[in-house]
Amino acid sequence: MELPAKAWEDLLRLSEHITERNTLLNETHCPVEMTLRFFIAIGFVVATIVGSGGARQAIAAERPTQAQVSESLTCQCGCGLTVANCNMPTCSFAAPIRAEIDQMIGSGMSGAQIVAFYRHKFGEKVLSAPTAEGFNLLAWTMPFLAIVIGGGLIVLAFGRWRSAAGESAPATPAGIAIGFDPALRRRLEDDLKENS
Structure with a gap:
């Protein structure tokens, strides 16, 4: 069972679209885009595995x-x-x-x-191994699909948490440098020397 050429074209077109969008928007670290890339990569791997069925049939045709x-x-x-x-x-x-x-x-x-x-x-x-068709195929692929979907959701959640943490940081007015006051630093060092 080979993957239809139309499916390969659709996967390739989707990958090219995401690449073009990232180039135009310069958002290479967007969690949503990274998740989409992850799922596209998994799609290519699954398509390759499913597409290798033709090779197994050719081997089976030998005596x-x-x-x-x-x-x-x-x-x-x-x-x-x-x-x-x-x-x-x-x-x-x-x-x-x-x-x-x-x-x-x-x-x-x-x-x-x-x-x-x-x-x-x-x-x-x-049969010593279940066939790769019907319900057996679903039973073989569901654990892997669950892991892939779960991994994608975790990546997406971490991306959202990271972006939410960046947005919740207090904004400083423009022109004010964040740091210690030199007088306060000297006083702190003097207090530490006296107490040690």
């Missing part, structure tokens, strides 16, 4: 080995291992499945076709 296919299936004898790693000598599931996988590979079936066959025969429980 599989029995070890590769049996690694994708969970043994149903109760050991909790994959069919490739089940070490029970009298396993009533792994041994026949390995032989069937060898026959299927010999007949020209791809690894994806073999896994799909066993998925149809035994259901989702036979």
Whole structure:
């Protein structure tokens, strides 16, 4: 599953718009802009990960080995291992499945076709890793999305707190320097010398 070219164009256009706006306004440290950049960067990472599905399909089209296919299936004898790693000598599931996988590979079936066959025969429980589609995809991505959204909200909150702290500082009249009075400083130093 590749990301449509339209989505890439939209992400690139949004990134260019933010860059142009920052250049025009010279606001490179605006918390809102930094948060938007953060989300755009995360969008590019997610798009790259989702777009790499085509590479996985190309690899899957090669002739599989029995070890590769049996690694994708969970043994149903109760050991909790994959069919490739089940070490029970009298396993009533792994041994026949390995032989069937060898026959299927010999007949020209791809690894994806073999896994799909066993998925149809035994259901989702036979897969050693959940599929990246439907609810499973949502279940895999939600924790990461929650972390990204939470991080963005924290960055935004710190930016607002920082700007609110700068606005609440007392304003000094123009022309008055902030500092100590020299006479007061000498008096303080003299008092410290006397008391020590």
